[in-house]
Amino acid sequence: MRKALTDYGKLVLDPQDKSLYENDLKQADLYESGAKKVLAASRAGQRDEAVRLLAEMRPAIDGLAKALDEHVKFNKDLAEKHAKETADAYQASRNFVLGLIIGSALLLGVVGFLTLPMCRGIELVSVTPTDFLASPMIWPTLISKYRGTITA
Secondary structure (H helix, E strand, O other): OHHHHHHHHOOOOOHHHHHHHHHHHHHHHHHHHHHHHHHHHHHOOOHHHHHHHHHHOHHHHHHHHHHHHHHHHHHHHHHHHHHHHHHHHHHHHHHHHHHHHHHHHHHHHHHHHHHHHHHHOOOOOOOOHHHHHHOOOHHHHHHHHHOOOOOO
């Protein structure tokens, strides 16, 4: 247990995490101190003394369990918070990239549909968005009138 706590201590950055970690160490010290006494009495064949010492250790055992439970809850809540932030950042990045791809495709389409006819000497018929919204049937009318083969 001491090695696990020592290894974890190297990862502590947050002030609240540090406070919880220090409490874990304090509770672990109390537990280990009591456990050593119980083991010494047990090894010396003093069964009744070991049982009495074990009963006295109950607050230390409960204190360590409570401290570790609080620390686990803190880390779980922190992980959930960071997971949500990461998911939100991923979604925002994804939306930005999709918008960039769609915007680029539209821009390339517009440039292509305007530039190609100019370079090839092909007749180009265009309608403003305002004209189209005022009369949507203008589109099929112009396709028919000019025998259009490509529309956008």
